[in-house]
Amino acid sequence: MSSEKGNLKYVLLAAAVVILGSVFWVYASFSILGPKDLGVEYTHEDYLSALEKTGMQIEFEGMTGEELEEYKQNAEKKSINDYNFEFSDYERKEFTLTAAESTALLNEIAPGFWWFDDLQVKVLPDGTMEGSSTADIGRLKTDLYSDVADDVPLPLPDKLNIYSKGRISVTNNQLSGDPESFYLGPVSLPEKYMEEESVDVMEEYFPRIYTVVPGLEITSLDSNENGEFVFDGVIPQKVSVTKK
Template identity: 85%
Template sequence: MSEKKVNSKFILLAVLLLVLGGVFWVYASFSLFGPKDLGVEYTHEDYLSALEKTGIQIEYEGMTGEQLEEYKKNAEKKSIHDYNFEFSEYERKEFTLTAAESTALLNEIAPGFWWFDNLQVKVSPDGTMEGSSTADIKRLKTDLYSDIAGDVPIPLPDSLNIYSKGQISVTNNQLSGDPKTFYLGAIPLSDKYMEEESVNTMEEYFPRIYTVIPGLEITSLTSNSNGEFVFDGVVPQKVSVTEK
């Protein structure tokens, strides 16, 4: 084989490897490389502080406190349909949560059936909110969106890193958003999907994530100039969970 043919063969092989590597990197960025780090770190004390502010007390299969915290470390993820939930003692609450407290609450309050891992949230000085997490797409489709899962025009991985930034608020359980940036893995969502029609779709379907709690009333959820999330609404004070 001539030297010219050998060189051409290696060039084609190198191009093929680069293409395959690029495809792997794009796909892997959806979930394998981890979500974007917003620099928000929390401690167990942040979680306890958030629970105290919200007033929520959780019992899982009779476990509370440190016993429950120890159990959560190795809790198997399941569908919400595998559990019975009992919410009671609703109270009107007004409180603020720091980025660390909010992040702690979202990660620790229900790891066994929550759909987002390694979640971070924060508020920028201009009031813009940022969120980053690995979304469990497979369970979201079965738990909350089974009625529309078949309408998605492209196949999605079972898990997906997502990042969003924009103006977001909730009034009387209705979400209002003005997204500026939205990433699926390392891929920015096209501007055509950030226009009014798509935003209206988000505002219609995203509330299912929090209205899954019966009787929860978010009168308002906004932010303040201190970079805190500001909540006003009715919250169940006791939550009892048992496996079916």
Template identity: 85%
Template sequence: MYVAGDTISDKKGNMKFVILAVGLVVLGSIFWVYGSFSLFGPKDLGVRYTHEDYVSALEKTGMQIEFEGMTGEELEEYKQNAEKKSINDYNFEFSDYQEKQFTLTAEESTALLNEIAPGFWWFDNLQVKVLPDGTMEGSSTADIGRLKTDLYSDVAGDVPIPLPDTLNIYSKGKISVTDNKLSGDPESFYLGAVPLSEKYLEEDSVNTMEEYFPRIYTVVPGLEINSLSSNSEGEFVFDGVIPQKVSVTKK
């Protein structure tokens, strides 16, 4: 038999338990949202590449890379444990520019983007693919800290919200490049597990993206992308002028 005092005490105890449980759920949700920005890995698009895909991509582009005197297998071995570096700490010499036309599979494209300059590239675990309707998908972990210092120092202070140093991003939409100018029709864009509001996918925001995104590829002087698109085979199609030799030395 319970007395009135015991009933009130039980209710208070139950209420504390409920408040604690709700608090844990809220904290867990906050951790999930923020943690998904970088801790849980980017979205897996199912693209798997091999070393042979990278070799094939290099052969199609014709590019030869030399880093601090290292080439070939020596450079590949060095890359396995290469630390991230700022492009501002190195001299880059690009030469022997040639006009090239080639197609790359999703595996070759993903291999090339991940392996050609891992010490300087601003995106890790990157995957790209072309869907049957020509829509392109991209997923990676972006090094926001280095992007801000290497490419966007002039506008980094304009970002209205604080961003973590690394950020998982996923995008889907129609994208092409003509005469080095990017054109995009984004369908969706995710920061971690959080979708970007549709208002940021409207024309004004897309125009801003088209203005600043090309800095990532025009960092190579003299690079001319006449066209970059996709074909019905799910391949990326390139036509342009690219350097055949790249030499990197420390300043």
């Protein structure tokens, strides 16, 4: 009898370990383990190529070029509300970016202020776009969505891995989306949040992320048959950032 009790104890212990491990995996999948890998890798040359195509020159607290690049490697996250941004010398630009160049630009152009880490974007052969990153939900709420943060129907952690797939384009600064799937960590967003009404809400509020740049005019942002992102619009050529 004691032998049976001993066996039962080990079975229950093993079950507890499995359950705790599963709970940790689900929790860690929300942010600790990192976002889904789309297989997009980039180099510093991809970033320089993308920057050259946009024509933008960035100065942060008097730093530019290699000095700024070195500073960015250990830069702490900052709120856009604590800094002054001066955008100037606007020009009309038309260019294409590969998945590597787009991913490099999004990760490297403003890592101290950007709300997404380890971001990857790509265009699939059928024109569908994929995106994956760890979103800083806490900073998004305070920097861009403080007026509607309390209206979010789902409780969200401050850091959240997100993955999306679907057809997305921007015309005259207005986002149009036809999502196929959207994941918060390992959890698929419920179907009711993928319906037209919810997509309309996304199309209304998502543009705040790029229209935070005053005077930015995205005439069109789409993809081509080569799997590249195609941009046409007016963007600032000089950006100067100083602490308030």
